Amino acid sequence: MKKLPGCELCPRECGADRQAGAFGFCGVPSEVYLARAALHFWEEPCISGTRGSGTVFFSGCVLRCVYCQNYEVAHARAGQAVSISRLAEIFLELQAQGAHNINLVTPTHYVPQIRAAALEAREKGLAIPFVFNCGGYEKADTLQLLEGIVDIYLTDFKYMDPEAARRYSGAGDYPERAKAALAEMVRQCSSAEFDDEGIMQKGVIVRHLLLPGMVKNGKAVLDYLYGTYGDQIWVSLMNQYTPFPRVKERYPEIGRKVTKREYRSLVDHALDLGFVNAFIQEGGTAEESFIPAFDGEGVVPSKGVSHE
Numbered sequence: 616m617k618k619l620p621g622c623e624l625c626p627r628e629c630g631a632d633r634q635a636g637a638f639g640f641c642g643v644p645s646e647v648y649l650a651r652a653a654l655h656f657w658e659e660p661c662i663s664g665t666r667g668s669g670t671v672f673f674s675g676c677v678l679r680c681v682y683c684q685n686y687e688v689a690h691a692r693a694g695q696a697v698s699i700s701r702l703a704e705i706f707l708e709l710q711a712q713g714a715h716n717i718n719l720v721t722p723t724h725y726v727p728q729i730r731a732a733a734l735e736a737r738e739k740g741l742a743i744p745f746v747f748n749c750g751g752y753e754k755a756d757t758l759q760l761l762e763g764i765v766d767i768y769l770t771d772f773k774y775m776d777p778e779a780a781r782r783y784s785g786a787g788d789y790p791e792r793a794k795a796a797l798a799e800m801v802r803q804c805s806s807a808e809f810d811d812e813g814i815m816q817k818g819v820i821v822r823h824l825l826l827p828g829m830v831k832n833g834k835a836v837l838d839y840l841y842g843t844y845g846d847q848i849w850v851s852l853m854n855q856y857t858p859f860p861r862v863k864e865r866y867p868e869i870g871r872k873v874t875k876r877e878y879r880s881l882v883d884h885a886l887d888l889g890f891v892n893a894f895i896q897e898g899g900t901a902e903e904s905f906i907p908a909f910d911g912e913g914v915v916p917s918k919g920v921s922h923e
């Protein structure tokens with residue numbers, strides 16, 4: 616496993632000696648902290664399917680999105696430490712529960728540990744795909760450590776506007792980092808593959824969460840994606856932005872829900888560009904009820920079960 620002193624796994628390159636217990640920009644040391652590991656049914660249909668996605672929520676994050684719906688996890692305020700072997704066991708337990716895949720949520724700062732656990736789980740019989748579910752703010756050379764491990768990249772592409780990226784996520788270099796990261800993801804998983812149930816086995820899905828008043832930014836993202844990759848990737852256009860009280864107070868310009876007109880404008884633009892492989896959302900998705908409880912479910916071994 617790659618050592619972590621002078622951590623440079625993410626674009627922050629904070630240099631923290633996480634192996635010695637120092638906390639990186641991500642808010643965690645090298646020890647793996649998990650907030651939840653359970654079946655999840657709220658992803659794109661080709662990820663959740665009918666049996667659910669085996670979702671593993673990692674504590675900490677390399678971004679600082681002011682509107683984050685998983686705020687307590689992203690800021691490492693929830694989570695329990697697990698060993699790499701326990702992480703591998705969790706992957707196998709989710710497979711035994713019928714999960715279509717192993718969905719690694721906010722995993723960037725734990726790439727070496729995930730790689731080690733994934734290899735161990737594969738040796739012990741894991742046969743379902745790995746989904747790397749990230750914010751898009753990645754380093755290409757870190758992603759290269761996952762080649763042959765990750766089957767599906769489920770990534771955000773939040774901004775083409777660097778000023779918006781700086782204001783709302785603390786990452787003014789987001790657009791260029793996201794472009795380079797996506798190129799590496801597509802290199803690894805360029806051709807989408809699905810099983811007989813319509814569940815993705817390989818490929819790249821790019822999500823864009825529309826923010827209020829930022830249709831122009833959203834359209835610029837779509838222009839880049841279709842102009843660069845065409846139908847080589849899938850896109851997921853999301854209207855589920857939830858304006859939490861902390862956002863309304865400090866960032867009033869995004870202190871409301873996205874309007875139907877704003878979202879329709881973005882969807883129409885995708886159609887005009889020629890997107891075929893796309894997911895859209897309908898109905899009342901901007902609700903806190905869609906956020907799971909980060910209560911440690913699935914992290915600690917079941918009582919009476921030995922994991923020696």
